[in-house]
């Protein structure tokens with residue numbers, strides 16, 4: 064089997080050995096659950112409950128607030144304590160529903176959907192919408208919107224992103240090892256929406272056991288193929304993945320559907336299986352708690368809304384005081400300054416490190432070595448773009464295709480002068496996107 068990949072990219076220290084062999088542990092929340100109304104791309108969800116209301120497991124507590132938005136369902140039974148501003152991992156204060164957990168886990172009555180072959184396209188999409196599913200790899204884009212493409216017969220590839228290319232993260236790996244059938248069933252659901260598509264399970268070759276497992280499990284599935292990818296960061300970025308699988312190029316002006324592709328990550332596909340096969344909304348996800356500051360790194364099945372501090376406690380706590388805590392992976396995640404924060408639908412990991420090597424380095428002048436250009440998967444000139452960002456030269460930034468940056472961080476990683484390339488470019492992109500919205 065040949066290995067597919069993209070141009071550019073890097074090979075950072077993987078750090079996956081800390082948690083990759085730790086089976087998924089189910090943990091129950093001890094304290095209140097917090098549900099930020101903005102935990103997806105698009106309009107914030109709108110509360111359907113008020114303080115004092117009783118809620119059940121699986122009950123919708125907030126409705127999608129627009130076409131691009133997603134509803135939110137409670138993962139516990141209990142009482143709505145408040146609807147108030149709470150801090151989230153990005154540092155922002157976000158209006159959130161706080162639920163006092165009664166620890167009874169009393170479930171709302173769930174009607175099991177009819178068999179998949181009896182469901183219409185509209186019914187399948189409605190189940191996904193009503194389950195509140197969003198891209199759980201970090202993007203948070205509502206899945207029912209992503210799957211509602213105008214011309215479904217033109218989709219040729221439904222790609223399941225099983226790359227998990229970010230260092231330290233092992234939640235998708237454990238899903239693949241422990242629950243492969245849920246991924247295959249979820250993929251079958253999505254394939255039922257696209258009559259001419261092949262399903263591709265795209266897996267990096269550092270997970271050879273998963274490649275073998277899925278090949279064995281799909282041997283009698285003519286519409287599903289396993290694609291071996293070269294282990295390289297950012298192999299799992301949407302554009303890199305589409306190129307590796309199909310050799311089709313995508314830029315910021317087009318959507319994956321424009322090149323005949325639909326991409327979902329492994330956890331999202333499992334959520335689709337749960338919603339359409341079992342009628343269960345999105346209420347839990349797998350989170351990796353890891354890093355050299357954690358006593359017992361591991362992978363945890365978590366009720367969404369659980370406080371991060373409880374997850375650290377479940378992983379044995381800190382063995383030494385972390386200098387840096389990152390929500391998500393070290394390449395694209397957010398540094399956080401406190402752990403009293405809620406997990407959300409997009410919370411894949413918490414990486415706790417004893418040394419913050421980046422903060423110890425002082426940036427120096429560019430030596431024009433060209434390394435940042437070599438590794439950029441978008442084939443940009445990060446050195447120039449970073450300069451334009453620092454000097455607020457908007458026109459030049461646009462002329463040098465700054466909006467094509469995928470914010471992977473490869474340029475900063477390789478820069479010998481330790482310049483804040485990705486950080487500067489990211490800030491400028493945010494500014495430009497804000498202007499465009501207005």
Ligand code: SF4
Pocket residue numbers: 438439440441442443444445467468469470471472473474475484485488
């Ligand atoms: S410019 Fe953007 S896409 Fe290119 S390496 Fe840097 S962060 Fe990645």
Ligand code: SF4
Pocket residue numbers: 428429430431432433434435436445446477478479480481482484
């Ligand atoms: S990698 Fe750093 S030093 Fe080298 S060209 Fe890019 S910005 Fe300059």
